[in-house]
Amino acid sequence: MTQQTVTAQVTPHMDVSWRARLRRFTTPAFFTGPAFVLVFLFFFLPVILTILISLTDMSVATISDIKFVGLKNYIRIWRSRTTWKILRNTFIYVGFTLTFFNVGLALVLALITTHIPDRWGTAFRTFWLLPRITPSVIYAIMWTWFTADAPYGIVNQFLQIFGVEPRNWMSAQPWLVVIAANGFVGASFGMIIFTSAIRSIPVDFLRAALVDGASTWQRIRYVILPMIRWPILFVVSYQTLSLLASFEYILLLTDGGPGFYTTEVWSLHAYHRALSNYFGNVQFGYGAALAAILVVIGVIASVIYLRVFRFNEMVAEPKIEVI
Amino acid sequence: MKRWLLLVTVLLLASLVLAACPQPTPQVVKETVVVTKEVEKVVTKEVEKVVTKEVEKVVTKVVEVEKKPELQVIKLTAWTIGPDEPSFYRRDNLIEAAKRLNKDLEALGSNVRVELEATFDTGDWGDYKQKFILAAQAGNAPDIILSGHEDVAPWGDAGYIIPLTDYIQQYWEETYQDIIPALWKSVEYKGERWAVPQDTEARPMYFSKKLLRDWGWSEDQINALPQQVRAGEFTLYDMLELAKKAQDEGVVEEGYGYWTRPKKGGDFYHIYFAFGGEMQDPETGKLVVVKDALRKWLQFHYDTVFTYKTTPEGFIGTDWKIWHETVSKADKVLFWNGGTWHWAEWTQKYLDGNEDYLWENVGFMLIPAGEPGLSPTTLSHPLVYMVSSNSKNPDLAFRIITLATTADLNSRHAVNSGHLAILQSQFNHPAYKANKFLQEAAYMVEYTNFQPNSPDYGEYDRILWTALSAVMAGDMSVDDAVAFVEDEMQNSLGDKVIFK
Structure with missing residues (x-):
């Protein structure tokens, strides 16, 4: 008798548990499914395809008879005398643009425009966004003429006042031009993020600092910067990955030159080899191998940032209740 | 009393007026209304009627008219490129050929007509070729593509273009026997002809007559220079020495003695040929590097920048517009190498059509020999029409190309853009004969070289260019x-290239 009663009670309980478990799985799957499909199709699958192509000799000439060549393309990259130079260029480009413009200048601009009357600050930020909405080709042509040799370049006309000998600045200082042209555009992203972060600092903190007699620099150093630490880390991480993959302004300004791959960065080199060849035969396989290495570099950089900057803490729930 | 009477009278009149006003309470009023209405009444009545009718006899004549079949319009596409703007006849000649084809089809009673959508690109060669490659892979390539002859090998191997040997043979007597025989070499690959030459050119060494004149050279001395080069008496290093001397004596500024092309391109290789270089083994078709010529080629470019300082440091990458504006005036640079098409470009774009200015101030000659005993040279880069394998109507596409390959159309292109003849009959065409520049540059074809047709030429060129630009920088x-x-x-490239 007792046994029968127990059985009757357990069966419905197990049924509810199974349904609840299923619901626990289906609801998140329903909401995350589309995103998962998109990520798979547009992020994961291209990486797999890139790696597969990198193991072939695919080029324009061999497209109708593609052969598997194993790691030959990677060995060619390893042996090439251009590889280390291009890798070094990539670190120079990412490092300097990130430090001096995309984070450094962006922070300076955000601090300045939040410390002047709001009307002027907003107008200044709007003005600074203009290059970002200008077509890249127009922007690059402006820089080309801006830095052209005498009697054309405005830079020369200006510097002549100070007795500087005119020259083609694009050829004479290609890194300066490339980093500045990229940086002036790139700084606007950080500027917007930092401005909103500074604006979100409770004004009581800043007032308290004023009451305590803190100078402007001390307020920036001890109040503002610590409180916008996470946005800074986000911009550093995001812009690092963004710069690793970006090359459009370099392509338009110097095309990787002048001279011996002076400003050729990894992503531009992959583009040159995989998609652009002056005499028609582009090498998809070799270019894909270069791109695959860039993916690996990007993943390593991401892991480092996630670990070093402890991103999991940033996205964790707050430990105290904030009213 | 009178006042009382007046008051009573007024009150009486007022009462009467008020009495005439409508009553505020409803009142029953009897009214008689007379309504007049017209009523139609239909009456049926038989009437006798006499009708007089004229009868016409209608004769129907049947004329048999043959019903024309509906016109079938076939749309074709063609991509062409300058990038020099005066070369727009590369597109317009195809459009004219399509018109002629339609006339032929009409005369033959065919119901087929073609509609050609042709474009002319003035952008970068690399972008143009990339566009075609991507379009061909997507199956959307145009029916006709114009490009450099060196694309025959990679695009032929890739299956992007179709071999035209049989087509060419079909119209041999009508058209193709007239092509200058040497040009066929530029479109041959793996035993097939893959394209039809559209134009060719030479790449001379230009010099400023104006500056030489200002320096004290006589007209005879100036005019004798091209002949000295042709005879191998004036070498590339003689040119650098002269340019350096002109700089030292203040005729031109430092760095203005000799200018190369400012950007990547085939022009640099005629210097390699001038030092005895070869690019392709005629027996095996493999690419060739002549090490001695390679070293001298690199050394020459090093010397012009760093030893003689006749070319400025950081010169490579100079904007084309700045380059054209500087050299076309002939008042700053002593020697520079360019293409025959530049003559037309300078005339039309930089000198407001004043070709006389060029004749007065600019001279041209072959690329001098690298050393005594070697031959002067130049480089030709025939552009060619190809038919893409995506074309659903290759017969019509080829027919258009054939009809664009005529003395009149090619001559108008040659005269307008400074390109040389591809047809023997062009030499007798009035427009071509009347063009002094083309006549005077014609001899250069005898000294010309072509870049190789090899699928690996792109990689070969990348390596040589990287080395050269590194040396010049x-x-x-x-x-x-x-x-x-x-x-x-x-x-x-491994064993695909032979070092000699």
Whole structure:
């Protein structure tokens, strides 16, 4: 008798548990499914395809008879005398643009425009966004003429006042031009993020600092910067990955030159080899191998940032209740 | 009393007026209304009627008219490029040929007509070729593509274009026997002809008559220079010496003695040929690097920048517009190399059509021999029409190309853009004969070289260009550059390239 009663009670309980478990799985799957499909199709699958192509000799000439060549393309990259130079260029480009413009200048601009009357600050930020909405080709042509040799370049006309000998600045200082042209555009992203972060600092903190007699620099150093630490880390991480993959302004300004791959960065080199060849035969396989290495570099950089900057803490729930 | 009477009278009148006003309470009023209405009444009545009718006899004549079949319009596309703007007849000649084809089809009673959508690109060669490659892979390539002859090999191997040997044979008597025989070599690959030459050119060494005149040279001396070059008496290093001397004596500024092309391109290779270089083995078709010529080629470019200082440091990458504006005036640079098409470009774009200015101030000659005993040279880069394998109507596409390959159409293109003849009959065409520049540059074809038709030429060119631009920028010594070329060729091309 007792046994029968127990059985009757357990069966419905197990049924509810199974349904609840299923619901626990289906609801998140329903909401995350589309995103998962998109990520798979547009992020994961291209990486797999890139790696597969990198193991072939695919080029324009061999497209109708593609052969598997194993790691030959990677060995060619390893042996090439251009590889280390291009890798070094990539670190120079990412490092300097990130430090001096995309984070450094962006922070300076955000601090300045939040410390002047709001009307002027907003107008200044709007003005600074203009290059970002200008077509890249127009922007690059402006820089080309801006830095052209005498009697054309405005830079020369200006510097002549100070007795500087005119020259083609694009050829004479290609890194300066490339980093500045990229940086002036790139700084606007950080500027917007930092401005909103500074604006979100409770004004009581800043007032308290004023009451305590803190100078402007001390307020920036001890109040503002610590409180916008996470946005800074986000911009550093995001812009690092963004710069690793970006090359459009370099392509338009110097095309990787002048001279011996002076400003050729990894992503531009992959583009040159995989998609652009002056005499028609582009090498998809070799270019894909270069791109695959860039993916690996990007993943390593991401892991480092996630670990070093402890991103999991940033996205964790707050430990105290904030009213 | 009178006042009382007046008051009573007024009150009485007022009462009467008020009495005439409508009553505020409803009142029953009886009214008689007379309504007049017209009523129609239909009456049926038989009437006798006499009708007089004229009868016409209608004769129907049947004329048999043959019903015309509906016109079938076939749409074709063609992509062409300058990039020099005066070369727009590369597109317009195809459009004219399509019109002629339609007339032929009409005369033959065909119901087929073609509609050609042709474009002319003035952008970058690399972008143009990339666009075609991507379109061909997507199956959307145009029916007709114009490009450099060197694309025959990679695009032929890829299956992007179709071999035209049989088509050419079909119209041999009508058209193609007239093509200058040497040009066929530029479109041959793996025993097939893959394209039809559209134009060719020479790449002369230009010099400023104006500056030489200002320096004290007589007209006879100036006019004798091209002949001295042709005879091998004036070499590339003689040119650098002269340019350096002109700089030292203040005729031109430092860095203005000799200007190369400002950007990547085939022009640099005529210097390699001038030092005895070869690019392709005629027997095996393999690419060739002549090490001695390679070293001298790199050394020459090093010397012009760093030893003689006749070309400015950081020169490569100079904007084309600045280059054209500077050299076309002939008042700053003593020697520079360019193409015959530049003559037309300078006339039309930079000198407001004043060709006389060029004749007065600019001279042209072959690229001088690298050393005594070697031959002067030049480079031709025939552009060619090809039919893409995506074309659903290759017969019609080829027919258009054939009809665009005529003395009148090619001559109008040649005269307008400064390109040389591809047809023997063009030499007798009035427009071509009347063009002084083309006549005077014609002899250069005898000294010309072509770049190789090889699928690996792109990689070969990349390596050579990287080495050359590194040397000119001071990033590599000549020895390092030679070693770099050997290593990279070995790494990238292996036994596909022969070192001599």
